[in-house]
Amino acid sequence: MWSFNIFKNEKLKFVLNAGGALVLDEHFELMLDENVTGNEKRFILSASDPRFSKIQAVTISPLSGAKYTINGEEEEKITHLEDEDKFDVSAVTYQVRFSSKKAKTGFWLKTQKVKDASHVDLNGWMDPGKGFMYFCPEDQGAFSSPVVYFFDMDHTIIKPKSGGKFPENASDWIWWHKIVPERLHRLRTTGARIIFISNQKSMETDVTLKDEFQEKIRQIQDKLGFEFEVCVASGSGMFRKPSPGIFHFLKEYMKLDPKSCLMVGDAAGRPACKISGKKKDFSASDRNFAVNCGLDFRTPEEFFNSQVSKYKEADLKIKPNAARALKDNSIKFNKSSDLIHDILKRKKSLIIFTGYPGCGKSTFAKTLTRSFPEVAILCRDEIGSTQKCIKLCKEALHIGKSVVVDATNPDIASRQKYLEIAHELDLDSIISLFFDVEIDLAMHNCRYRAITGGAVIKDMILYSHRKKFEAPSRSEGFTDTISIPFEPKFESNFETQLYYSHLP
Numbered sequence: 001m002w003s004f005n006i007f008k009n010e011k012l013k014f015v016l017n018a019g020g021a022l023v024l025d026e027h028f029e030l031m032l033d034e035n036v037t038g039n040e041k042r043f044i045l046s047a048s049d050p051r052f053s054k055i056q057a058v059t060i061s062p063l064s065g066a067k068y069t070i071n072g073e074e075e076e077k078i079t080h081l082e083d084e085d086k087f088d089v090s091a092v093t094y095q096v097r098f099s100s101k102k103a104k105t106g107f108w109l110k111t112q113k114v115k116d117a118s119h120v121d122l123n124g125w126m127d128p129g130k131g132f133m134y135f136c137p138e139d140q141g142a143f144s145s146p147v148v149y150f151f152d153m154d155h156t157i158i159k160p161k162s163g164g165k166f167p168e169n170a171s172d173w174i175w176w177h178k179i180v181p182e183r184l185h186r187l188r189t190t191g192a193r194i195i196f197i198s199n200q201k202s203m204e205t206d207v208t209l210k211d212e213f214q215e216k217i218r219q220i221q222d223k224l225g226f227e228f229e230v231c232v233a234s235g236s237g238m239f240r241k242p243s244p245g246i247f248h249f250l251k252e253y254m255k256l257d258p259k260s261c262l263m264v265g266d267a268a269g270r271p272a273c274k275i276s277g278k279k280k281d282f283s284a285s286d287r288n289f290a291v292n293c294g295l296d297f298r299t300p301e302e303f304f305n306s307q308v309s310k311y312k313e314a315d316l317k318i319k320p321n322a323a324r325a326l327k328d329n330s331i332k333f334n335k336s337s338d339l340i341h342d343i344l345k346r347k348k349s350l351i352i353f354t355g356y357p358g359c360g361k362s363t364f365a366k367t368l369t370r371s372f373p374e375v376a377i378l379c380r381d382e383i384g385s386t387q388k389c390i391k392l393c394k395e396a397l398h399i400g401k402s403v404v405v406d407a408t409n410p411d412i413a414s415r416q417k418y419l420e421i422a423h424e425l426d427l428d429s430i431i432s433l434f435f436d437v438e439i440d441l442a443m444h445n446c447r448y449r450a451i452t453g454g455a456v457i458k459d460m461i462l463y464s465h466r467k468k469f470e471a472p473s474r475s476e477g478f479t480d481t482i483s484i485p486f487e488p489k490f491e492s493n494f495e496t497q498l499y500y501s502h503l504p
């Protein structure tokens with residue numbers, strides 16, 4: 001678990017543990033629980049929590065018009081501060097420093113109570129994770145029912161009054177159908193729990209959209225006359241539908257214990273309909289979210305207008321889940337892995353990797369580093385350029401080290417430079433290790449990596465790899481070619497569940 005030290009003029013002022021929050025007054029002094037009144041709160045400092053985020057950051061949220069200065073500019077919006085970042089409040093300088101840089105792996109740990117007043121701002125909103133906003137109703141009765149209705153918002157509950165696809169401002173909405181408020185009221189009367197769940201990625205780049213969205217929710221709640229929970233995926237991480245992150249958050253921290261659960265949404269993967277002229281759904285993220293979380297699913301037409309579903313599963317435009325199609329490859333994986341270990345144990349070798357990004361190359365290279373600290377493992381992404389890799393390869397082989405080249409090396413030309421060096425030195429063990437993974441699985445793996453805090457790899461890079469690809473063969477000058485399948489490894493149940501989900 002990480003924590004943060006907040007320094008005031010170079011003197012330690014606060015210690016903020018992961019997931020914790022401090023309520024501060026206008027002088028940036030801590031407000032203790034008993035004397036906190038709404039009007040005196042000026043700032044909330046909250047620390048990111050490794051259960052939800054791999055980013056180590058402190059968030060400063062100014063309230064009621066409070067301002068602070070960062071990089072000489074006055075600011076009144078929420079900012080994420082990272083290690084060494086400085087900011088000023090009332091002309092006093094504060095700095096954020098990590099007291100521990102090592103993040104605990106596995107971000108879904110034991111159930112803990114996170115719902116305490118310091119997390120929720122005056123308007124009922126909280127930021128429980130990176131790319132996630134949650135509205136917490138004041139009425140505790142809202143949490144008591146095991147009967148839960150999840151609703152997508154846009155084109156399910158409301159639609160733009162202006163008639164376009166996207167709303168123009170906070171007031172640009174009407175009910176999706178006039179029956180919607182009546183049905184919501186009826187659900188509310190039965191005591192059911194109502195949770196809106198909305199993807200709003202554009203908030204990542206345009207912070208004004210957050211205020212607009214919150215204002216719209218206030219208007220909808222005003223019209224309905226009651227509050228309900230709202231989950232907003234405001235970024236591209238694990239909380240974005242269809243990823244099941246929000247469902248896990250509610251289960252772990254917001255007393256969700258669904259005995260009966262239904263998801264209603266318009267992103268259902270429906271094909272275009274020639275008769276009605278209806279366009280195909282822009283995605284299947286609502287339906288896939290339901291699949292990922294094990295919920296029943298209805299489209300708005302089915303739920304509000306009692307239409308009978310006319311779509312067979314086979315008609316739906318849903319991409320198969322490459323991870324779920326993955327077979328148990330452990331025997332073959334271990335066999336190839338043992339072979340490589342044997343080779344490195346026995347003789348000086350050059351091992352050249354080939355494979356898509358996201359096919360397990362660097363993970364495998366790391367296991368080699370642990371077993372063979374004396375071997376030069378050259379990771380192209382860490383070294384920065386292929387030229388540098390080639391230079392380091394030459395140097396290492398010259399001083400008698402074995403070398404492993406961890407790069408995508410899709411074609412003969414990319415591997416030839418390394419082979420030439422090996423041949424110059426008369427090396428008699430030149431191995432190709434091919435990570436045998438189909439593009440769909442590599443794409444899924446890249447998505448999984450990106451939403452769990454890793455690098456973002458665009459699909460284009462994978463397509464370009466596929467285009468260039470030439471299978472490694474002995475005719476290029478390898479003394480042996482070995483292939484290795486993909487074998488996923490997890491550190492927690494949540495990781496396992498997330499991996500086998502449909503991902504955004």
Ligand SMILES: [Mg+2]
Nearest residue numbers: 152154155266
């Ligand atoms: Mg929608």
